Amino acid sequence: MEDRYDFRAVEAKWQGRWEASGLYSRGHDPSRPKFYCLEMFPYPSGNLHMGHVRNYSIGDVVARFYTMNGYNVLHPMGWDAFGLPAENAAIQRGVHPADWTYANIATMRSQLKGLGMSYDWGREFATCDPEYYRWTQWLFLLLYRRGLAYRKKAPVNWCPSCTTVLANEQVIDGACWRCKSQVEKRDLEQWFFRITAYADRLLRDLELLGGWPEKVRVMQQNWIGRSEGVEITFPVEARREGITVFTTRADTVFGVTALVLAPEHPLVEELIAGRGDELAVQVRAFARRLADLGERERTEMEKEGVPTGAYAVNPLSGERVPIWVANYVLMEYGTGAVMVVPAHDQRDLEFARKYGLPVKVVVRPADASLPEGPAGDGLQEAFEDDGVLVNSGPYSGLSSAAAREQIARDVTARGIGRKAVNYRLRDWLISRQRYWGAPIPVVYCDACGIVPVPEERLPVLLPRQVDFTPTGGSPLARNEDFVRTDCPSCGRPARRETDTMDTFMCSSWYYFRFASPRCETAPFDRDEVAYWLPVDQYIGGVEHAVLHLLYSRFFTKVLYDAGLVPFVEPFTNLLTQGMVTLGGAAMSKSRGNIVSPDDIVRRYGADTARLFILFAAPPEKDLEWSDQGVEGCHRFLQRVWRLVTGIVRDFAAPVGGWGGAAGDGTAGTALRRALHRTIKKVGDDIRERFNFNTAISAVMELVNEAYRYRESVPRQEQDGALLRELAEKLTLLLAPFAPHLAEELWEMLGHRESVHLQAWPAYDPAALVAERITIVLQVDGKVRGRLEVEADAPRERLEEAALAHERVRAFTRGREIAQVVVVPGRLVNVVTR
């Protein structure tokens, strides 16, 4: 057994052969069902990290497993290649972003090949290829035509360090998702996608995504943030126009003791227009001060407000209420104005207490434990639950729910309000003031205004010669050759849009492109997309739950509406894998806790790296790296190698089939049962639960059993046919996890065709059946003995045998037997009184 598995030679040998034979390229095959297995494509940052290895190892097992199970599997790989790091490298090191990016792609491609991933490399592309971004621009135009792309001036998130604006989804806790700098608010004219027009469908269709983790669906649900309520217009004294508020608690409308406007609300300026009094001066100063604050500072400050001196009238109660301006009202949500109900909203209560506004209780719990009406002065905490209305005119006595309905009807009938739905989701800001992205295909003409670039003139090429120095403006604006163009509409001189698109736009449709990556007449061939999509299994990190995954769903619905794709959801099943950690923290350069995949592959081989990463934890959990764990997996593969090569050596030419018979009680029968049990378990674990860790441990057990057999049964009595069967099926079971080792063993076993084209082994149900089994004997729920019986022994026989058992009798002696619970095949529990 001195023979050692030379993983370096074997892995290089098969990677070369696979590539030369095109083993993993795929096309249509009407004879087999299709399966699209996709892993989130990487940003080519330079080198693969362990998170990539985990992501792609999981995907590779799934792809290989479904291939062996008879599916025509699409398993492509490409590059999410536009983005800031390339440009930063250019600024810091003087390398052109394109050169930097394509060099990184070359490195990472060879790393992926070194891991033995089964990609159809013929479908590879990078989103920065003009042949790709041409269609990204085409899709922009599609959205523009459909009224879903628009330009507006708005307060937007600005990252001072990246010198560009960001989408809402890219601001995490008030900071830039990429560089963690505090984000500022700036008023800029920018391009948006009207994703809010799809808010309701994006929410509703989450129900179609039974194959997604609950967690991700909930995150999207929270992000979209639908809330139902009513808008009610309060007339303003001495003005024609009123103030419209949005509320989900119309039942508390008789408890309103003020209205509050967001500082940016257009009416604020009007209410104090031409006034020089002290209040007006205060309001102006307040609004200006808040405008200068970042979102973070603003959300963290205490509630603050100033009265405008103006009054409105509650259209339901007829009461006069003061109009205030306050920092806690958001202009971007609802109508930018809210009614203040201190008794029933904690924020309003804090505000009212600070400024001495009245507190008026109008909803009481069913047990009437709150004081009524204006006597709510002692209220410590707002009563925010539903209850029964009091002090509410004609609505008194109604339940909150009934009152909401009635009030909605009444305000609608009187023309002073309506039911309304609001979403937390905001439109997607896609302009970026950076170079390394797809140019927005739009031209500005003095005569014609905004003119989209005609499809036949796409792509709008990103020029190579550009000054990348960050100034806060778009680098493209400094390239006059790029900027100057003719108006596609009137032909007169015009200027190009100089912003580029958010890279999330590129990644929102790449999975369509893989179906027909060289299509030159459209973003994708519709027949190919109809054949391959939707993606059957998508695998990636949970960090994209409300970024990429939301945008992609939006894009798919737009394409569906345009009649270009026949489905409304792009990803049928989603698996979100956990992080790879070291010392309990995510691996990162700044923390200095990186383990390099290259080093691991060099020392132990790709198969070991893949096996460890799949074995150490279930895929959705975080995985703590362990060098010793890696060695354990390496030892296991060496053990497999010695087992199979030993069998091949000892039983080069087996005669006949398996010599035993089920139920003959021999070591051979037991081993064969173990083999078939393992085949069943590994298949179930992969297919039903993605429990690669338990699948692998089952294979380890099988190998242990095989060794025990080989060592305990004399060589001449060993069943050669059984051992050959075991060696072959073991090799097939390992093929998705350790593709190189399996391929080499398969060849040694005498096969000419790749192990990766073989059918997944079927288990023999007859082999699983044991003649005799061990059942547990309990007395009062405690295990007191074991009993070996025929597998099909009936209840009465089990009960009888249990009661006759020496140890059971010892524990029941002198006690009355109250009950005997018999679970055939498992246990007998004797219950005493």
Add this chain to the structure above:
RNA sequence: GCCGGAGUGGCGGAAUCGGCAUUCGCGACCGACUCAAAAUCGGUUGGGCGCAAGCCCGUGUGGGUUCGAGUCCCACCUCCGGCACCA
């Protein structure tokens, strides 16, 4: 605050339908082989008591249901993740 997930040996984790808690792997200890080491192989390894047979305890805490609970129910604690002046 709201929503989601998780708490099991020294460690990663297993127990898939309410039925032997801790498969498998790592680590540790003992042993075989060896001049020695590496590699490999075998054994032991939740805690306590006991010479032993064996007994008792044990899955975050406290209750409950059940012949039987890591698993189901109630209350709570801790940790992780998401959202958060969203009216």
